[in-house]
Structure formats: C-alpha cells, structure tokens
Amino acid sequence: MVYEFKLPDLGEGVAEGEVLKWMVNEGDMVKEDQPLVEVMTDKVNVQIPAPRTGTVSKILVKVGDMAKVGQTIVIIDDGSGAPSVPSAALPSPPQQPIPLPVQVPPGQLGQDILATPSTRKLARELGVDMASVKGSGPQGRITDEDVRKAAAPPTQAAVQVPAAPVQQPMAAPKDSREEMVPLRGMRRTIAEHMAKSNETVAQVTHVDEADLSDLVLLREAFKGSAAKRGVKLTFLPFVIKALVPALKEFPYVNSSLDEASGNIVLKKYYNIGVATDTAQGLVVPVIKDADTKDIFDLAGEIEKAAAKAREGQLTLDEVKGSTFTITNVGAIGGLFATPIVNYPEVAILGLHKIAKRPVFRGGRVEVRDMTYLSLSFDHRVFDGAYAARFTSRVVDMLQDTKKLLAEVV
Amino acid sequence: MQQADVVVVGAGPGGYVCAIRAAQLGLRTIVVESDKLGGECVNYGCIPSKSLITVSRLYDKVKEGEKFGLVAPRLTVDFAQMQKWKSEVIEKLVGGVEFLLKGNNVTIIMGEAELVTRGKVKVTVGEEVEEIETRYVVIATGTRSVQLPGLEFDGKIVIGSREALELTDAPARLLVVGGGAIGLEFASMYQKLGSDVTIVEIMDQLMPGSDPEVVRVVQRKLESRGVKVHLQSKVLSVSKTDHGATVAVETPTGGFLLEVDKVLVSVGRRPRTEKMNLGPLGVLTSKEGYIQTNNRMQTNVEGIYAIGDVRGPPLLAHKASKEGVVAAECIAGKPSAADWKVIPDAVFCDPEVASVGLTESRALQVGYNIKKSRFQFAALGRAQSTGEPEGFVKVVSKAEDGLVLGVQIVGPDASNLISEVALAIEMGATVEDIALTIHPHPTLPEAIMEASETASGRPIHQLKT
Numbered sequence: 001m002v003y004e005f006k007l008p009d010l011g012e013g014v015a016e017g018e019v020l021k022w023m024v025n026e027g028d029m030v031k032e033d034q035p036l037v038e039v040m041t042d043k044v045n046v047q048i049p050a051p052r053t054g055t056v057s058k059i060l061v062k063v064g065d066m067a068k069v070g071q072t073i074v075i076i077d078d079g080s081g082a083p084s085v086p087s088a089a090l091p092s093p094p095q096q097p098i099p100l101p102v103q104v105p106p107g108q109l110g111q112d113i114l115a116t117p118s119t120r121k122l123a124r125e126l127g128v129d130m131a132s133v134k135g136s137g138p139q140g141r142i143t144d145e146d147v148r149k150a151a152a153p154p155t156q157a158a159v160q161v162p163a164a165p166v167q168q169p170m171a172a173p174k175d176s177r178e179e180m181v182p183l184r185g186m187r188r189t190i191a192e193h194m195a196k197s198n199e200t201v202a203q204v205t206h207v208d209e210a211d212l213s214d215l216v217l218l219r220e221a222f223k224g225s226a227a228k229r230g231v232k233l234t235f236l237p238f239v240i241k242a243l244v245p246a247l248k249e250f251p252y253v254n255s256s257l258d259e260a261s262g263n264i265v266l267k268k269y270y271n272i273g274v275a276t277d278t279a280q281g282l283v284v285p286v287i288k289d290a291d292t293k294d295i296f297d298l299a300g301e302i303e304k305a306a307a308k309a310r311e312g313q314l315t316l317d318e319v320k321g322s323t324f325t326i327t328n329v330g331a332i333g334g335l336f337a338t339p340i341v342n343y344p345e346v347a348i349l350g351l352h353k354i355a356k357r358p359v360f361r362g363g364r365v366e367v368r369d370m371t372y373l374s375l376s377f378d379h380r381v382f383d384g385a386y387a388a389r390f391t392s393r394v395v396d397m398l399q400d401t402k403k404l405l406a407e408v409v
Numbered sequence: 410m411q412q413a414d415v416v417v418v419g420a421g422p423g424g425y426v427c428a429i430r431a432a433q434l435g436l437r438t439i440v441v442e443s444d445k446l447g448g449e450c451v452n453y454g455c456i457p458s459k460s461l462i463t464v465s466r467l468y469d470k471v472k473e474g475e476k477f478g479l480v481a482p483r484l485t486v487d488f489a490q491m492q493k494w495k496s497e498v499i500e501k502l503v504g505g506v507e508f509l510l511k512g513n514n515v516t517i518i519m520g521e522a523e524l525v526t527r528g529k530v531k532v533t534v535g536e537e538v539e540e541i542e543t544r545y546v547v548i549a550t551g552t553r554s555v556q557l558p559g560l561e562f563d564g565k566i567v568i569g570s571r572e573a574l575e576l577t578d579a580p581a582r583l584l585v586v587g588g589g590a591i592g593l594e595f596a597s598m599y600q601k602l603g604s605d606v607t608i609v610e611i612m613d614q615l616m617p618g619s620d621p622e623v624v625r626v627v628q629r630k631l632e633s634r635g636v637k638v639h640l641q642s643k644v645l646s647v648s649k650t651d652h653g654a655t656v657a658v659e660t661p662t663g664g665f666l667l668e669v670d671k672v673l674v675s676v677g678r679r680p681r682t683e684k685m686n687l688g689p690l691g692v693l694t695s696k697e698g699y700i701q702t703n704n705r706m707q708t709n710v711e712g713i714y715a716i717g718d719v720r721g722p723p724l725l726a727h728k729a730s731k732e733g734v735v736a737a738e739c740i741a742g743k744p745s746a747a748d749w750k751v752i753p754d755a756v757f758c759d760p761e762v763a764s765v766g767l768t769e770s771r772a773l774q775v776g777y778n779i780k781k782s783r784f785q786f787a788a789l790g791r792a793q794s795t796g797e798p799e800g801f802v803k804v805v806s807k808a809e810d811g812l813v814l815g816v817q818i819v820g821p822d823a824s825n826l827i828s829e830v831a832l833a834i835e836m837g838a839t840v841e842d843i844a845l846t847i848h849p850h851p852t853l854p855e856a857i858m859e860a861s862e863t864a865s866g867r868p869i870h871q872l873k874t
Contacts, residue, residue, distance in 0.1 A: 009707070009711055114812070114837035115837065116835065116836050116837065117748075117749070117835050117836075120748050124744040124745070124746055124748070125744050127744070139810050139812065139837070139839075141837055312742065
C-alpha cells in the first residue's frame with residue numbers, strides 16, 4: 001500500500017521546517033523507526049524516523065526546501081496492498097491514521113548510554129541528542145559538561161545560515177564562576193538578525209521631541225468608547241495613525257533596498273511591525289494594512305498580537321511582511337535610545353517616555369507632556385534632511401490633534 | 410460552555426498528578442472523574458489491598474508468635490473492623506488528592522467524560538450534560554479487569570479484585586485464577602486470613618516474566634503454607650452451587666474437580682476507552698486497544714495525549730504518575746520526555762518481590778556479557794532478627810565494567826529496598842559503587858551491598874563460589 005508520509009507536528013508552535021538531509025534515496029528499503037530525514041526548525045533540529053517499513057518510492061521535498069507541518073514529504077510503499085486493519089471493537093478511522101509525532105526532543109537513552117537523569121534532562125533542554133555525544137566520564141559516562149560542549153559548537157543548522165556573525169562559545173568555561181548559556185532558538189534568531197542589520201545597514205539616528213499634551217487629552221476622550229468595544233487604548237494606535245500619512249508623503253521611509261538588483265523597492269502598503277518584549281526575547285508581530293484600520297481595530301489587534309507573542313503562539317505569517325517598525329520603550333523608562341533598523345526595512349521609530357517638562361510657549365514657561373521620538377534609518381536609501389522632515393511631519397501630526405482626528409477614525 | 414487549556418480525563422495516579430503539574434505550570438486545568446478521586450489505585454487497588462495485606466501479615470505473625478515468646482490465645486480477625494479501617498485509609502487519601510487538586514486551582518468535575526472531537530469534551534454529571542472546550546485532552550482512563558468467557562464476574566461467587574477487597578469473611582475455600590502479581594497478593598493474604606487457597610496459572614511459572622529463581626522462593630513459601638499451585642493449567646468450567654462452585658481444572662497430569670466458595674479471577678486488564686471515540690478520531694491503538702504515544706505522551710492526533718495504564722503495560726501507578734508529569738510539561742511547552750531507564754515494580758506477596766532493570770535471562774537475550782551475584786537474607790543479622798529470613802538479593806551486572814543492569818529482590822520488605830537500586834541504575838552506578846557505599850547495620854539494605862560486594866569479587870559475609 002502506498003503511504004503518504006506527512007511532516008508531523010514537530011513541537012508546539014512549529015509550523016514548518018527546512019529539510020537538511022535525507023538519510024535515504026528513492027528506491028531504498030526503509031525499516032520502521034530507521035532515521036529518514038533531518039529537519040531544521042526555528043527551535044530545534046529533528047531527526048524523523050520512518051513511520052513504517054517499505055520502499056521509498058518518491059521524495060517530494062528537496063534538501064534546502066521548506067516543508068509545512070502536514071505536507072506530504074515522502075511516499076513509502078509498504079508493498080502490502082491492504083489497508084491496516086483497525087482493532088475490531090473500534091469503528092474505522094475516517095482517514096489513514098497519521099503516524100505518531102516524532103520523539104522530540106532527544107535525550108532518550110539506549111541501554112548503553114550512561115548519564116544521570118539530570119544530565120538527560122539538560123540534554124533535552126539544550127536539544128542535544130545523547131546518542132551523538134561522546135562521554136568523557138568513566139565508562140564513557142556523559143557528563144553535564146559533555147552535553148554543554150555538544151550544544152555549544154555550530155550545529156548543522158548554523159552551517160546553513162550564511163556567515164553567522166555570532167561568536168559561538170567553543171568550550172565549557174574553565175572558571176566555575178562562569179556559566180555557559182547556549183545560543184539557541186529565538187535568541188539565536190535575534191542575534192543573527194541584529195548582526196545582519198548592523199552589518200548591512202548604514203545606520204543613523206535622528207531624534208526629535210513632541211508635545212503630546214493634546215494627544216493625552218484626546219486619548220482620555222476616546223478611552224470610554226474603546227472600553228465599550230472591549231479594547232484597551234494605548235498611545236500606539238494614535239502613533240500609527242500619525243505615521244501612515246507621513247509614510248505616504250515620504251515613500252522612501254516605507255521601502256527596502258534590493259541590493260542584488262540595485263533597486264529601492266517603494267511599498268504602497270503599510271504593514272507596521274510592533275516590537276514586543278517577551279520572556280523568550282524580542283518578537284515583532286505585524287499589523288497588516290494599518291492604513292485601512294481605525295484606532296479601535298488597531299488597538300484590538302495590537303493587544304491580541306502582544307498576548308500571542310507573550311504566549312509564544314504567533315504564527316510565522318503573523319511576524320512576516322512588515323514594511324516599517326515601531327519600538328516602544330516608554331513604559332520602561334529612559335530618555336531616548338537609538339534602535340536598530342529591522343532589516344530589510346529602512347527605518348524604525350522609537351517611542352519613549354511621556355514626561356511633564358517645562359517648555360516655552362508664547363514667551364512663558366509651561367508644563368507640558370513631552371516625549372522624544374528617535375528615528376533610526378538606512379543612510380544608503382535616504383539622507384538626514386529627508387529623515388528630519390519625515391520625523392517633523394510625524395511630530396506635527398501627533399501635536400495637532402485636529403489633523404490627527406481626521407485620521408483616527 | 411466551559412473553557413480550559415487542559416482537560417484530564419480520569420483522576421487516578423496518572424490523571425491527578427498530571428492535572429496538578431499542568432495547573433502549576435499556569436494552564437487552566439479541569440480533571441474529570443466518573444467514580445472516585447484517586448482512581449483504581451487509591452480506591453480499589455494498591456491502597457486497600459496493602460491495608461488488608463498488612464492486617465493479614467500482622468495476624469499471621471502474632472498467631473505464630475509463640476516462638477518469639479508472644480502468646481495471644483483466642484486471637485481472631487474482626488473482618489468488619491478491618492474493612493472499616495481500610496475504608497478510613499482510603500478516605501484519608503482521597504481527601505488528600507482533593508485537597509491537592511483544589512489547592513493547585515484544578516477544577517474537579519465528577520462525571521462521565523466523552524471525547525467528542527479533539528478540542529471538545531462532553532461531561533455528563535447526573536442528568537446534566539456540559540461541554541468543555543479545550544486546547545489539550547489527556548486521556549488517563551486506565552484499565553479494567555478482563556472477564557473470561559464462562560468466568561464472568563457475578564459479584565458473589567466469581568469475583569474480581571475489587572470484590573475480593575470487600576469480603577466480609579475469609580472464604581473457606583478460594584480458587585485464584587491467574588498467578589500474576591494480583592493473584593499472588595490475594596492468595597498470600599487470604600491464606601493468612603484462614604482460606605484454603607488454590608492457584609491455577611496457565612503459564613509454566615507464577616508471575617510470568619519474573620526471574621524463575623525469585624518465583625521459586627514465593628512458590629515454595631506458598632506451598633509450605635498449604636496453598637496448592639497448578640501451573641500450565643486452566644479452568645474448564647464453573648458450575649455454581651448455592652454457596653459456591655464446582656470447578657473443573659485441567660492440568661498437564663490430568664483434570665480434577667474442585668469445590669470452592671469463591672473464584673477470584675485475575676487474568677489481566679484491558680484499556681478503558683469506550684467513551685474516548687478513538688476510532689472516529691483516528692487515534693492509533695495497539696491490537697489490544699492500548700493508546701499509542703511517543704515519549705512525550707502525544708498520540709498521533711494533535712492535542713490528544715495519553716498517560717498511564719491506558720497506554721499499556723507495565724500497568725503501574727508510579728509509571729502513570731511520571732507520565733502525567735511528562736504530559737503536563739510537554740503541553741506547557743517544556744522539553745520533557747519519558748527518558749527513564751527503568752521502572753521498578755513490587756509485588757506484596759509473601760515474601761515480597763521487587764525488581765528493577767534487566768533480569769538475568771533478559772540481559773542475556775539482549776546480548777550482555779553478565780555477572781550475577783546473590784546474597785541470601787538468611788546470612789543477614791537484620792533479616793534473622795525480623796523473623797523473616799527467606800529470600801535473597803540478586804544483582805545482574807555487566808561483566809566488563811560492573812555496570813548494574815538489574816536487581817531482583819525476594820524477601821522481607823523487598824518493596825522498600827528496590828528504590829536504592831533504581832537510583833543506582835539511573836545514575837549509571839557499578840556494583841563497586843554500591844559495595845563501597847556504607848549501608849547502616851543492622852538493616853535489610855545491607856543485602857544489596859553484600860550482593861554487590863560478591864559481584865566485585867570480595868564478599869565478606871559469604872564464601873566465594
């Protein structure tokens with residue numbers, strides 16, 4: 001019988017994986033549980049065993065290609081011709097039963113692999129396959145240090161990533177006062193992404209200030225109707241609303257540089273990334289087509305995206321395709337910062353703390369709600385004057401609530 | 410409709426532990442139990458049987474106490490009081506489970522759960538039906554006793570282990586069908602409480618799969634106490650009379666008829682999954698109906714997990730509990746997995762039997778070059794001074810490097826002795842490690858140290874063979 005083997009669930013939240021290596025060729029005989037294919041995901045490298053014994057009749061996903069969970073990746077012919085017989089007492093299942101999810105993460109022991117239960121747990125946590133670790137202890141016992149070493153050097157996954165700029169710790173610390181924390185999963189992704197941006201983009205930061213006293217009142221005024229719609233209204237939706245007309249007016253800010261073809265790609269859609277702090281690290285969920293949404297929609301979407309980000313439940317689709325990013329560190333404090341551009345975008349806007357400060361208004365000192373805005377941008381694509389004019393336009397929109405009102409709903 | 414992150418179906422030693430860990434990890438957790446919190450183990454298995462076994466042993470010891478200088482004329486068993494005490498023990502433990510579940514903010518629903526689809530559980534509480542929407546379901550519904558054709562339980566004469574724990578008197582003549590762990594515990598217990606016991610086992614040894622040397626000690630003790638053991642034998646028919654039954658037994662040397670008052674059938678267990686809709690949902694099961702999972706307790710259907718007896722043998726409460734923890738942690742996104750090397754087991758027959766890791770024959774089958782060593786409890790001061798010097802500790806280790814592969818214990822308190830060895834195996838200890846560890850004197854665990862010393866070639870308290 002021909003059996004279509006679909007990419008199984010590789011763990012919570014993993015939607016797809018890159019095929020690193022096929023351990024079999026078309027026409028090969030495979031035994032059930034024999035290693036079949038190695039797949040890399042955002043989170044782990046997984047070796048998937050053959051679901052049943054048979055002949056590999058067709059491999060459908062090439063090495064280097066992505067496969068989605070549930071997508072058929074290989075066809076195995078078990079030569080039986082008859083469907084598997086379900087237990088007599090049970091009604092037939094509606095479809096071919098899918099195979100059991102892969103036994104991830106590794107850490108399971110063959111009878112001869114020696115390691116204490118806590119070392120095995122460490123291996124699971126670091127995603128280290130104990131079978132591939134050479135133990136340094138008596139009788140080949142695998143120690144915590146062996147596991148940490150195995151976790152530290154670049155894995156096959158890292159080889160696939162071009163020029164990983166991040167230094168990998170090569171050995172366990174000699175000094176017991178140091179602890180080795182392997183760069184894995186999300187941290188590694190962030191590290192690679194930031195380094196790539198820093199290396200590629202000609203980063204400059206322009207800082208301006210804005211008087212948000214009127215906006216503070218406007219937000220208060222809208223709070224009630226937001227609550228009625230069940231959303232919490234922060235300043236962020238207003239900022240997005242102030243941003244969109246400015247992006248339209250200054251199209252190079254909402255663009256990317258296609259180095260290969262030598263073109264600047266101006267984007268006529270406005271997908272705003274919202275940098276979100278989570279326990280695992282920085283995530284940037286994307287508010288798609290922000291120009292078509294009112295502040296309440298935006299508020300609701302931001303709230304939902306932030307919650308999903310914190311629970312680690314964002315899908316790949318929800319973190320892809322942003323054209324411009326906002327990072328808001330105001331809640332934590334500080335004066336202002338110089339954010340790193342979310343490559344391949346060309347600009348990022350940093351929002352900072354709103355504080356009462358004395359300012360001159362009409363020859364008098366007044367106490368106003370003031371904030372700094374920082375725009376980091378790619379000097380390859382536009383210049384400082386353009387950035388300053390863009391920022392000034394955003395400031396103008398935020399300060400002039402009459403203009404902003406025309407945009408918000 | 411109620412919403413949950415996890416619905417655990419069944420509050421036995423697997424389910425309630427799973428629910429507690431899930432709640433500890435911040436998941437909104439509901440546990441559904443159709444009968445009693447604590448499940449089979451607390452209510453109808455481990456706990457009540459060990460309570461009654463304790464009484465039976467005490468009675469037996471005092472009855473034979475003259476040799477210790479203990480004279481108790483007219484010692485009798487008050488069955489009603491014994492059962493009452495047993496019920497109090499259960500009550501205390503069920504209360505404890507409830508206290509822990511509630512204290513961890515687990516929602517308890519006492520009702521019959523039905524798995525409708527993978528995200529929906531229907532619960533019938535009396536007349537009312539309520540639906541729960543959930544992200545994950547953990548099936549922890551356990552097993553029930555197998556009934557043999559012609560030997561169906563009638564609750565009076567042909568009984569299962571549940572009824573055997575509720576008797577109001579020791580049956581004068583008891584037939585135990587099935588010489589596995591449960592059958593032997595009951596045989597030992599009712600023999601002590603005064604029954605004339607016969608065991609019929611279809612295989613060629615009691616406790617099939619256990620080390621034959623170990624089983625021999627148990628069988629010898631049973632037979633010395635007057636229990637009749639028939640191996641490679643089976644019950645052909647049971648004709649019930651007013652107060653008992655006439656049973657036709659076939660043995661390798663011929664058949665015979667046996668008059669008994671009760672027939673206790675303990676020939677195995679089967680998964681309890683009727684309400685779980687496994688077929689239509691496409692959940693993979695073995696041909697016996699046990700749910701298949703990977704080592705993270707995930708079935709082949711996303712969002713459905715299974716733990717404990719319902720996943721298949723060995724059917725052990727402590728295994729279920731650990732699996733419950735693994736399932737909860739995996740659901741919470743932690744890299745948990747069932748990667749223990751061994752699962753110890755204990756049988757509370759007389760003398761007790763406990764085992765962990767590989768037996769001699771299994772180790773040879775796997776292809777190990779082994780060394781086996783034994784130490785008799787008779788040579789141990791503490792065993793002599795408890796008055797129960799039968800049995801031994803047997804250590805199976807790797808010949809090349811002394812790595813401990815398995816240990817079998819038959820003898821006093823074997824169930825309490827085995828954990829040391831389980832830890833040794835998990836830690837990858839050698840016989841030398843155990844031998845070099847000081848064990849307090851006079852205690853029973855010294856036997857493990859002595860057997861390990863024998864394996865290392867330097868026994869003190871026995872002569873080299």
